[in-house]
Amino acid sequence: MKDYIMSNLNQYAPLRFITAGSVDDGKSTLIGRLLYDSKALLSDQLLSLDKSKSNGEVIDFSILTDGLEAEREQGITIDVAYRYFSTAKRKFIIADTPGHEQYTRNMVTGASTANAAVVLIDASQLDFSKEEVELLAQTKRHSAILKHLNTPHIIVAVNKMDLLNFEQNKFNAITAAYTKLAKQLGLKEVVFVPVSALQGDNIVHKSDATPWYEGEALLTVLENLPTDDHQSEKAEDFHFPVQLVSRLDQDKQDDFRGYQGRIESGSIRKGDKVRIEPTGYETRITEIYSPNGLVQSAKVGEQVTLRLADDIDISRGDTFLAENSATVATKALKATVCWFDQRALNPARKYLLKHTTLTVFAKVSSVDRVLDVQTLSHSAQADSLKMNDIGEVQISLQKPITATTYAQNIATGSFILIDEATYHTVAAGMILEI
Template sequence: MTTIANTTEQEGLNVQKDENFSALRFITCGSVDDGKSTLIGRLLVDSRSVLQDQVAGVTKGGEVDLAQLTDGLASEREQGITIDVAWRYFATDKRKFIIGDAPGHEQYTRNMVTAASQADAAIVLVDATKLDWANPGLPLLAQTRRHSLLVQLLRVPALVFAVNKLDAVADPALAFAHIQGALQRFAQDAGIAVAATVPISALLGWNVVTPHEGWCNYQGPSLLQILENLPVTPADSDLPLAFPVQWVEKFSASADTSQGRRIFWGRVAAGQVQPGQQVQVFPSGQLATVAQVLTHTRQPQAVAAGLSAGVVLDREVDVSRGDWLLAAPEAAPVAADDFDDFDAPAAISPWPGSKQLTATVAWMDDEPLVIGRVYWALHGHRWVKAKVQQVLFSLDVHTLEQQDTTQLAPNAIGQVQLLLQEAVPAAPFAQARVLGSLILVDTASHKTAGAVLVQ
């Protein structure tokens, strides 16, 4: 976590600000036609992050079609919907941003999950015109609940509810009060931490970049001001080393750089890698010592989690793409009175391999997940076969109840038991993002079928 320079609290928003905040990667999600693309267009236009000719290109009859700034596919423009994730970049005086416009259709939930897995924050849009806003106990849309649950499962640090289109209802203040209450009840029942709930009009620009003071009885910061003060996702750098090998450079162009040995390239998943560190190759179990560490620019220095590195070992061992370099096992502590009939302390690996996993699955295939089915599983850069042993339950996104079932339907969230053909160094997703996540791929169609979060 970054060093905190100052902290402010307003409307339940805990703001942590640092002088050197990194770029914030956030996504917009929610139900269909909630105004996600329009919101991003408004952020880009009002922050003056688009050129005049780009604005002119989406202007018809004097009106700017903000959604067209992000809907880049021909099919998106024809249908007026978002299909793929559109990434856009902009900056203010305080921060740089990377925005992902995620699709709202259930059919494209897999694209939303892909975007959320890389995000530091998520804005879940709620369309006030689609809800029974005059009802204090109004129900939320299923996709609003589903996307919020997925954001929580994927460990996105900050979730912001943006209640949109309040300018189109008869009583905006009453509508916001009732919708905010429904969102708070849902978040409390689901155990979701909410950074802020803000009323906006993406079309008119109210409370998006600049505050629209007093509107809907809301006195808090604008959506952009909230985003400028959100923390980025902390890397898992305080854990033991875990380094998935993505590419093996057999013969370096510079003997001085590699010391005449192969370089193993990848992105550090947990901990940090530095010279002199003893590592164990997974799955072979061979031990070696790190002789040198290179950054992505081939500069020799230690590299922490979340960054790419090249690792040179002190001796030649069998390492290939898909293998892991893990922190070497440590000797188990032994009590003094246990030495009489004890030869040597057992070595304990910080990342032990496992073939059997209990995991939460966000199912994204058109065909249901069924017991006995075999899929390809990708963990790090290693492919293994995975068999569904048991479906423990599915989660009802409306009631949040666990339901007994023998399969997971498309776009369902549930918990399953998987049996892998080979062991992988998996860990709980709540502890380590990379080690705790897998994807399941259909063996016949090669489509991504599910996102797996190890429990």
Template sequence: MQIDKNQLLRFTTAGSVDDGKSTLIGRLLYDSKSIFEDQLSNVAAISKKKGFEHLDLALFTDGLRDEREQGITIDVAYRYFTTPKRKFIIADTPGHIQYTRNMVTGASTANVAIVLIDARKGVIEQTKRHSYIASLLQISHIIVCVNKMDLVNYSEEVFTNIVQDYEEISSKMMIKDVRYIPISALKGDNVVIRSQQMPWYQNAPLLHTLETIHISSDTNKVDARFPVQTVLRPQSNDFPDFRGYAGKIAGGIFRTGDQVTVYPSGLSSTIKTINQYDELLEEAFVDMSVVFTLEDEIDISRGDMLVKSNNVPKVTQDLTAMLCWLHHQPAKPKAKYIIKHTTNEQKAILKNVYYKVDIDTLKRNEEAKEIEMNTICKVQLRTTLPLIIDSYSKNRTTGSFILIDAATNETVAAGMVV
């Protein structure tokens, strides 16, 4: 299959602390010659200062001072690199359980998730947690990298046992494509170059897999959705009666002359013009930021949504969603939060907890109702005013939201509409 050389692939790393995520990314960047000379010199100097005889590859992504001093990743580190075959954005996420919320952030836009497993430890709770989050976020491709194979004498038996264990848990999740690669990020085995130490592994190394893996677009090109970000009224002599509606298309294709309905009001009109900067367009599609004008004067404001009249979303005040609790303070029963969904903000109350997911067994616990940090659960929310939603499986933008603590303005949870 021909790969578009300009195609962008976003991937995230996940796994437990000290599994070697940052070292793996450093190895990818170093062996693919994507490191600038000044970065290389800086990392070489710091590695020497720390007493290492080799380059500490993790320093290429651990950019914060606290991270370098502690030898751990705290925040999501984004890195960009290009090969002759493809462009990449990497989100290197923390492995510590208290930073699971950062993993949710880093994985939310990924096409591929690389799950690292320490060959000495095998599948552990964080492996299951991160894999489950990846499945919730509808990441279609998982590449399981069994790292530190050099520390288990490059044993095929160790690798095979881990593959069997992971197959058992992935079969319970919504993951379409899982691939397995035995690697040593420190030594470079099967990262960019095929390993001579593991002749029993006959498939491609990691970089080649990333370059050739087929990613279909995860954007919805069928259901036309346009959340209004702001209303433009220039108040100038050149445009005395101009009223435009600016925003970013969240799904589908809009064309001039299309019949559209505004929600939650339910009023309809026709698209008069589509503007992008000073250019008039005949059509606009998902991820484009544009300005619509309509044939009729309708009361529209930020948070409203324009959709095609023959393809309407769900308009409701009751949401059923999978929730990842991100805050150290537990959820309060019947507490009120601010829900942010596309460009809309409302107050919401947590009405019901259907079940919590036991990460260790991946079973539902319908008895437990407490929501604490890193809890993944199915809940019911009720908002003060209707929201215009799709299920997350249909549209990542209109099917996702965050909850904010009204008192502290801190993000406490991320949700996916089911």
């Protein structure tokens, strides 16, 4: 009975998923078809689709997600487009991410909060004359990023099967190639679906064109995915970065001093003892304010204001931890980074590292290895990172930060690097070791 109840709760939990893959794989078209066939479009959107018909027959579904004029002119996705829809079983938030290598950073942004990813592969672009099908480089790059971001569920939609007459042997060749890639990267929970986004085969309903396919349509797969939530609510995992020190009244007789922020992990109750990092001071929680007023407790994800029993020198970027937490402040990190900037990493330069609510100066002290997306091997010879490279690096910080690994907690285990001169975000990082 318990499993049955949990299964039904998962069906109704909102699912955030992205589409990923190479240019022209049909990501925008797939989302448009998904919205159209699930009857999730408004009347004005249906009118726009009707006007988009070419030769009076073919609908351009990509106009539903490609909102920028430059996207429509070039026929590519540049920005991340978010769409919301629901079925009788579940609510969905879709992020249509760019396939072009130049906009890999936008794909990372969309994937960072996703519960699942639909990786599209354009079957018509692959060469089946060889013994093993070679997947496109961007498919490999996006899959590697999804692995580093710990995306729980991967659905591979083999698109444009109508151009291959829905041949089962070619679908099998693609699934074999991606299964090999998934094994190399360490991806788990991979599901394969043969589809035609333009024609609607296996998008919302099972297609008669693929009688050999025994799985479910794409929408059914998405509806039944569990929403994995790894956020801990244990009191011993309490992690609260201070965003703002609130002083409402500086009168000595009624001096209100509260510390505002978001609980990134664990839970807290009135009276609990906490430790402040990086100073190591210990004190006790006397009051907890939520947006609705005083409460006795709060948990991960909630925005709160905390008051303490002692007056301690605390500022933005300091972190409240459970008294017995094993987490400590550190000035050295080992991390995986995705390099976004057109200018290569300069190990001689200092960058700004933004982690939760704290920004500190940082230097990439060494590049340990760089992933070759073609061979999936790692080069230990590189001493820099170029645009869209994925590498493991050592980072030294000017001031300590209170962090966890990315595997322990996404919010406290991730960061961005910023160019101090231009304030461009040059990289996104996932902490491997403290």
